[in-house]
Amino acid sequence: MYRFLLTSRWWGINVFVLLAIPFCVFMGSWQLSRFQARVDSSHQATRQVQADRTETARPLAELLPVDQATSGRQTTATGRYGKQLLVPDRQLDGKNGFYVLTLLRTDDGRALPVVRGWLPGRPDAAKAPAAPTGEVTVTGSLQASETPGDNGVSAQGGLPSGQTAAISAASLVNLVPYPVYDAWITLDKADSGMTAVPATAPANTGLDLKAFQNLGYTGEWFVFAGFVVFMWFRLLRREVEFARDAELGLVPENEDGGGGGGEVGGEDADRSRSSYDADSTPVR
Numbered sequence: 001m002y003r004f005l006l007t008s009r010w011w012g013i014n015v016f017v018l019l020a021i022p023f024c025v026f027m028g029s030w031q032l033s034r035f036q037a038r039v040d041s042s043h044q045a046t047r048q049v050q051a052d053r054t055e056t057a058r059p060l061a062e063l064l065p066v067d068q069a070t071s072g073r074q075t076t077a078t079g080r081y082g083k084q085l086l087v088p089d090r091q092l093d094g095k096n097g098f099y100v101l102t103l104l105r106t107d108d109g110r111a112l113p114v115v116r117g118w119l120p121g122r123p124d125a126a127k128a129p130a131a132p133t134g135e136v137t138v139t140g141s142l143q144a145s146e147t148p149g150d151n152g153v154s155a156q157g158g159l160p161s162g163q164t165a166a167i168s169a170a171s172l173v174n175l176v177p178y179p180v181y182d183a184w185i186t187l188d189k190a191d192s193g194m195t196a197v198p199a200t201a202p203a204n205t206g207l208d209l210k211a212f213q214n215l216g217y218t219g220e221w222f223v224f225a226g227f228v229v230f231m232w233f234r235l236l237r238r239e240v241e242f243a244r245d246a247e248l249g250l251v252p253e254n255e256d257g258g259g260g261g262g263e264v265g266g267e268d269a270d271r272s273r274s275s276y277d278a279d280s281t282p283v284r
Contacts, residue, residue, distance in 0.1 A: 004239050013235065020228045028221030031214050038211040057139045060112065066144040066183045072199045075142045075185060079106040081131035083176050086123040086163045087115075092195060098123040100194060101167060101184075102131045103176060104138060111176060113167055113184035114138055117194025125162055129193055140185035141199035145169055 004010055057074040064070075087099035097120040103111040119127055145168035146153045153166050164171050169182040190196040 002240070002243075004243060010239075013232070017228055017232045021225050024221045024225035024228065028218050028225070031218040031221060035211055035214040035218060038214065042211075060106075060142070060181075060183075063142050064181070064183060066142060070142060071144050073142050074139065074188075076137060076139045077104060077106060077112050077185070078135065078137045079104040079112065080135055081105070081114075081133070082111060082178075084125075084128065084131055084162075085172075085175065086125060086128060087165070087167060088123045088159070088163055089165075090118060090197075092118045092197065095120050097121055099167075099197060100128045100191075101164070103172070103180070104136075105178070110179045110181050111172075112181045113172060114140070115167070115184065115186040115197050117187065117190030118197050119194055123160075123163055129191055132191075138185065138187060140187040143167075143184050143186060143199060145182050145184065 005014070055074050057076040060075045060077045063073055063075050082103045082105045084100065084102045087101050090097055090099050097118050099118055100116045102114050102116055104114050105111050116129075116131065121127070146166040147168070148166045148171070159165060164175060167184045169180045172180045186197040186199055188196060
């Protein structure tokens with residue numbers, strides 16, 4: 001009944017199944033490990049952000065360029081406030097509002113973007129408190145430049161004068177006549193009338209879309225493994241049914257021992273031909 005399993009065709013099918021199932025399981029396990037690593041990284045980043053709030057602030061130059069190790073660290077810088085901009089469509093505690101961003105001109109000629117606080121509602125320059133005058137020293141959490149369209153950062157263009165969608169050197173260099181640091185800070189204590197903006201975890205350390213893509217790929221690979229097993233049993237069942245039909249004379253056995261399901265048996269064919277000859281014999 002199962003001698004068809006020894007045919008060359010079924011040898012190929014069996015080898016494919018034996019290779020495909022472990023491969024799918026391996027790839028699914030690997031994607032699951034990637035998701036777990038992102039979960040662990042997210043938890044570590046959250047703990048690091050909380051720990052950074054209590055550490056001693058270090059000079060800005062010691063923490064640049066910003067990476068996963070320095071993002072969120074406490075830093076300090078000295079300079080004079082210059083141009084002020086608003087960053088619309090920023091949420092805090094479930095409410096929509098805007099950041100008040102002021103550029104701090106440092107002694108080396110570059111400007112450091114400083115988020116002085118958050119205000120609810122639509123962007124309105126009249127609501128934003130004026131920046132302190134004279135030389136000031138600011139302390140806050142260091143953050144990497146934002147990428148428009150990523151992590152909830154708006155990629156909207158054509159904003160009114162005095163607004164910017166992303167806090168990044170690439171965006172701000174077009175709005176001010178002096179070089180800008182490829183980083184920004186959010187003050188630990190917001191200026192009067194505003195709410196402090198909490199620091200965020202470094203990029204690629206949270207449960208973002210990429211993390212859930214890994215989880216989705218995990219499910220897909222395990223589904224593929226189950227589908228391979230299902231199709232193997234389905235093909236096996238079909239061949240067994242053909243073999244049984246052949247033993248009963250319902251279909252002829254092919255060379256591989258499986259069912260072809262094409263023509264009628266020999267005796268039926270002979271009877272059909274005899275009937276045709278009888279019917280077609282001319283009457284004299």
